[in-house]
Amino acid sequence: MSSRATARVPSGRVATAPRTAPSRPVPRSAPRPSRPQLSVVAPPAARPRRSPRRSLRSRRAPFVLLVVALLAGTALGLLVLNTAIAVDSLEASRLRADNASRAQEVQRLEQQVIDGNTPAAIAQAAVAAQLVPAGPAAYLVLDRDGAPVLRGEPAQAEAPPAPAETPPAPAETPPAAPPAAVEPPAGGN
């Protein structure tokens, strides 16, 4: 390495490096230097040549450092990104699993609601709560001239003899609503 550097310096660098020029005028004329000339160059060059080499090295150093830093930075960045992605991916799958179990829970609860809302279930619950089918309801409606009129005769509900599976059991829910819709005008009565 060093021998090639020394060989090159006199031949190539002469014109560009002015500091060496005054001390070594010889090489310029000879395009193909011979061995003796080379051997002469070596010893005295020790001191002055340090500076160009060092300056060369010092000039290269930031670049090398930059490259190394870039490489290291990239590698590190990739590592961090990769880790982040992996962490997020784990988090995502954890959340997905969480979501799935929640969805399952929702479905289970919905099924419970649906099962409890069937006519048969309501009828059973009504019997269990000792509810009886409603008797005929009376309605207060407004006449043509605005006077409230009673339609129908309200009667007290009677307990059915066999409450096990009587049809009108679910009646208690629906009839409760419609009368309310009809009654308001005469609600004060």
Place this chain on the structure above:
Amino acid sequence: MAGTVRGPGPGPRNGGRPAPRTGPGAFTSRRAPGSRRSGGAGLSLVQRTRRNRVGLLLLVGLLVVVVGRLAVVQGVDGARYATAASQDRLRTYPIAAVRGEITDREGRPFAYTADASRVVADPTVVGDPARTALALTTVLGVPVGELTEKLTAEGRYVVLAAQLPPEAADVVEELELPGVFLEDDPMRRYPAGAVGGQVVGFVGREGTGLAGIEQTFEDVLAGTPGTRRVEVGSGGNPIPSRGIDEALPATDGSDVALTIDQDLQYVLEQRLAEACADGATTRASAVVLDVRTGEVAAMGSCPGYDPGNYGAAPEQLKNSTVSDVFEPGSVLKAVTLAAALEEGRATPDEAMTVDGHIQAGNRVVTDAHDHAPIDWTVTGILAKSSNVGTIMLAREVGDEKLEQYLRAFGLGSRTGIELPGESKGIFQSSDEWSEIQAANVAIGQGISTTTLQLASVYQAIANGGVRIEPRIVRSVTSPDGRVERAERPEPTRVVSEETAAGMAYMLEAVVGPGGTAPLGQIDGFRVAGKTGTAQRADPETGRYEGGGYFTTFAGFAPADDPQYVIAVDLERPTSSAEGGQVAAPVFRDILRYALTADGVVPSGTARPEFQLTPTP
């Protein structure tokens, strides 16, 4: 490489190599050890040149072959190899589309699909069948013996349990048994059980609808399954991230909302079950229609079935209200009288002298109870359900006209309701009628209808003479939430409004004092209807003798502002009870609930005083 360059190099420079490496005698010394060149050592320049050319050609030829093959592999067959390669590492899994719900008019579900799993095993992978069976027996609810048998079976795929709820599936998953896997196996649930079962229908093992709405709306409910393509590793497991994972999402099925009211349906079925339990009734059907729209509010029959557990006899897996026909009997006299009114042959209060029997061809038709000639109004004829009076009126109308009216009321043709297996009834055209047949048709014998057709006849009368074919689907909601209302059939006018009003008046007399069905009356409401007690042909002998009766009742309420039409028919092969005694109470109980639950205000007017006999 260096050799080839040197070989064809110019001859004259041979031996005149650059000084540094070639000392004297280097030429010979280099040749001697090189076995490569020993063969050509004695060749002349020309020979060597030729040899070089041949070598070059050979190499070029080989190169051409290689490049050509490359072109074939890459260009011509490239796509094939690429797919073969991706096939090797890509797996396609189906994504099941969730089948749509079937709900009642208020959105209460009749049928919906819930997540469930199927437990399958690969017996070649299962290490310890006995231990695996023991671990699974309680959670799957399958006996150990059966499980062990399956786990030791030949083949690589056995189903251990189907339609396992998610909680149980989780337990199986946590057991981490080798060779035991879970697969998606959605479960169709029918929360209402037998309520509306015949309308809703059921799905088969493959999840396709086999009856009822499940069958007719199969395309709508099913949706389109999607697919998921994933890149798998050597073990066949999907590569979690960065691998190919593309999904074509499934399009879920649409929800179908029926016009049925679940509570009313329940009450109807409970009441029919009660009727069927009386010991004499083998089959009972009832249909409730909304008068204004022709929508089916409830329909059912007993015996029915639970679509979630339909293992019973296949002949029961039908909807009797649309697929079974029966001779309606006197209940069809309403059509004959409507025809007479519309044609101007009679008015409700017109008096007629009615004999106890009438000659029809070579037969004699009598009234239910033979009597001496008596004066009745047309209303009285209907209220007393006089066969003779009705036949007299039918003869005035004429066979052809009568057939026209019967057909206009929807008899002899399908209603077009969205249910499978609908019968159009049995109805011969009038030019084929014999005299006795003509007389019979007028009183509802020798003609067969479904319960739905019968209800539709009374819907037309109740709706001021405008018939709307019954429909049972209210709307279809696609998965993106768009609601598409079902198309309504065009209303058709069958009889004039005056005729319809006249019919409503006369039909009210049937339920009134002196009529055949006082049991059909509901306190506070004005009810109109007609009984029917038709002779039933014994299916074994094909004769009416010993066949028992079909007792029917059809009517509507309130008579002054009709809301609901109900048709009831009971098949009673061993009983001679009349429609007014058996079918009318069923009609009354269902109607009472329908009116009360819907908040129908009791009639504000009193029932008119009917003239059953002419005033002297």
